[in-house]
Amino acid sequence: MRRIEVAFVMLGLCALCAAAGCASAGRAAAPPPAERTMQGIIDDRVVPHLEHYFERIAAERGALAIDGVPAFSESDHFVGGKVISSMAYVLERTPRGTPEFARRVEMMRGIVDFVSRQPGYATWNHLYAIKGLHRLERAGLLDDVAPDSILNRLRTQLDWRGFVDPTDLHLINLPTNYYGVAFGIARYRELLGWDRPGDSERILAKLLTHVREYSAEGYMDETPGDGRFDRYTVLIPSELAILLTATETPVPPMIRDMLRRSSEIALQLANPRGDGFPYGRSIGLYGDLATVQVLSIAARLGVLTPEESAAAYAYNTRMVQKYADFWIDPAMRSVNMWDHGRRTDEYRNKGRILGENLSTAMQIVEAEEDWEAAGFTGAPSAAALDRFLAGLPRYRLFRFSTGEYERALLIARNGGRVIALPLISGARGYYASTPYLPAPAAVGSLETPPNTQLPHLVPRWTLADGGARMPVVYMRAIRTEERGDTLYLRVSQDALARVGDAAPRADSSMSVNTTFVFAPGSMERRDVFRAARPVTARALEMEFVTASSGGTARGGRVEFAAGPVASIEAWGAGEPVVEALSGPQALGGPNGPLRSHVRWNRANPTLGGSAEVRWRMTWR
Structure with a gap:
């Protein structure tokens, strides 16, 4: 059990403003005190958040509602697996041999039984659930919470063969990123002793072939070559690296190289406020967490330099503090991506409210575990972050694709602001x-x-x-020119x-030449x-x-x-x-x-x- 640090003031100014809907609710949280450790924030803010839902899920189950929204509904096909994964973490960190541990084991048994009986769960749900079961087994707790009757039910349910044809490995009416989901499920089944090794290697080879085919300039196109380079482009190498590392699978050099490229974008976006990825869909909270996931696994795998790692740890710690002070709404007892002037895309609609609470908290927990594995457990260095930010270029262009049409991202650091200009499709x-x-x-x-x-x-x-x-x-023809502290970016479209x-x-009856001018x-x-x-x-x-x-x-x-x-x-x-x-x-x-x-x-x-x-x- 990790040491619980002394609690600090529970509600930051921005959290209060968000709850009240005041004018400053749209701004990011103020930089937190640099002496706060990432694990300290998790112990004091994130774990109590998860424990709150542990109690409510165990007591209310299908009747649970958050801010008036049913927690278990057809709006969220992944929530059951997220419940098993996150509640496994809460149980794992509970001190053994205590009355509280015995009580939670009984509660967890009921939670797993409840989830295993719910219909309609698929794909990502199966990956979250089996990952939680593996965490429990690794902690020696699986037999305590999942007797044979429940485990046999889960063994039948949690399978990749429902959405990937096992003969030729073609996906059944799903986009290609689901090969990663299938790989994770297959590999965890092997680690749990449910299947013999082999299937996960076949699926991983299929996935890497797709990544190689649609990764122009080392960046992943979310589409088959149409040019959608967005948050997922930056995130997918880290998702794969995290999954491979967690399942004791070597990370291929190609994924390491892509992770390095994603890390350079994440580092160029770094700022003292803890703000993250700024364009495309599924940003806001998930834009922040994307850079947390990228930089934490990159540090663990040695993809970052020591100087970059020190700065990234401080940057990520401020993002975790922003999660606690800004994204968690104390009035709702929930993360808030939907109210008080905030808005997210339909994919992350409020019908997924329980799942979003659990998955975002676990992304932070798992990132901290990667930082700990990288040797970062103490207070972050504000000075290291300040030095790193001061040394970043004012402008940097990342070229995603130089094929028939060019795709790129300009990041401009302008008077303390970090501005992204996506030139994509x-x-x-x-x-x-x-x-x-x-x-x-x-x-x-x-x-x-x-x-x-x-x-x-x-x-x-x-x-x-x-x-x-x-x-x-x-x-086409994306090019830049710097004159002093001014940048000219030119692009043509025929x-x-x-x-x-x-x-x-x-x-093609109309064309355009565009010039962007960035100046202080x-x-x-x-x-x-x-x-x-x-x-x-x-x-x-x-x-x-x-x-x-x-x-x-x-x-x-x-x-x-x-x-x-x-x-x-x-x-x-x-x-x-x-x-x-x-x-x-x-x-x-x-x-x-x-x-x-x-x-x-x-x-x-x-x-x-x-x-x-x-x-x-x-x-x-």
């Missing part, structure tokens, strides 16, 4: 989604609402026939995307559109949503009274209209409410030879 279903647009993204200051398709800082042409076109997807269908289609305190975008022949359009539109408030339009310029963005000005898009967001019109970002919505609409524009649209933003 969201591919089918996401190419016109606001969080995937080629627009700047920054936690707490440049966030966008999930599940929307706004022309956020990207012009949208609506043609005479009602069809819309946007400069997304078809990017076609615009037809917007409206599920998948993008190219319209400001950012600018210039688009020069060209048409092979005159184009008549109904409208040219652009929008901007921001956490800044008190916007006032003066000519083409909008100035904000408060918030991170001080002003924005556009040319060639019409006059701005500013709307304060509140009540039914409110929009939420992953980390908090968006306060203002700016719209530009230029009616009946004509695109003959060329047309320029430009905007410039300044920071407060």
